[in-house]
C-alpha cells in the first residue's frame with residue numbers, strides 16, 4: 001500500500017542492520033519541535049480499573065466520574081485544535097477501557113511506529129488496534145516488541161538521537177527494554193535505561209521534555225544519576241514537586257514554539273513555565289487522571305516540524 005505521502009506501509013520497516021532511513025513525512029527528530037499531528041484515544045469506553053497503586057487508591061476512595069472525565073477530554077481536544085494541531089483518532093472500541101492513553105500501545109520514532117507489548121491483559125488489545133490505526137493512517141511500522149513487555153510511556157526521547165527508556169518491571173520489563181535499546185543502539189542513538197520503581201508506572205510520570213535543552217523532572221523521585229546525565233547534556237531542569245507529580249502534574253505536552261498544554265492543578269510547573277515565557281493552555285484533567293495517566297500519556301505525537 002502506498003500512502004498519500006509516498007511512504008509505503010510496512011509491518012517491519014526497520015533495517016535489521018541499523019541505519020534505517022528516516023520517514024519523510026511522519027515522525028520527528030525530538031519531542032519539542034512544533035507539533036502538527038497528534039493521535040488521541042477516545043474516552044468513550046473509559047473505565048476506572050485498579051491498574052496501579054495510584055489509580056487503585058482513587059478507585060477505593062473517590063472513583064472517577066466518567067462523564068466528567070469525558071468532558072475534560074473534550075477540553076483537551078479543544079486545546080490541541082486551538083493551537084492548530086491536527087487531531088487523529090484510534091477507532092473507539094468498547095473492549096478497550098484504557099484506549100484514552102494513546103501514548104502506550106505504540107511509539108512514534110523517526111523511522112516509523114513501534115508496536116509495543118502491553119503488560120496488563122485489559123490493554124493488550126490496544127496493540128492490535130494500533131496496527132489497524134497505523135495502516136489506516138499510512139504510517140509504517142518500524143518494528144514490534146516481541147522479547148518482553150514494553151509500554152510507550154517508557155520511551156522518552158530527550159533530544160535528537162538520545163532516548164531514555166524506563167524500566168519498572170511491572171509494565172516495561174527488562175527484556176522488552178533491552179530489545180528496544182538494542183534497535184536504537186544499532187541506529188546510532190545514545191540509549192539509556194532508567195530503572196524505576198513500579199509504583200511510578202512509566203518514566204513519563206517524572207521526566208518530560210519541555211523545549212530544546214529544557215526538561216521537567218520530579219527531583220524527589222527521579223534517580224539523581226539521570227538528573228546529572230541530563231545536566232551533562234546542557235539541559236536546564238524545571239522541578240515539579242512530588243505531590244503534584246503523583247497527580248500527573250509532570251505529565252504535560254510540549255507543542256513546540258514555546259507552547260505547552262499542562263494540567264490546571266500543576267500550579268508550580270505552570271508558574272515556572274510562564275516565568276520562562278511559555279504560553280500555557282491549562283486544562284483540568286484531574287478527573288481523568290484518577291484512572292492513572294495524564295496529558296502526556298493521552299497523546300502520541302505523529303509529526304513535528306523541525307524548527
Ligand SMILES: NC(=O)NCCC[C@H](N)C(=O)O
Pocket residue numbers: 051052055098101103104123152153154201202204205291292293294296297
Ligand atoms: N504513559 C502513561 O503513564 N500512561 C498512563 C497509563 C494509565 C493506565 N491506567 C495504566 O495504568 O495503564
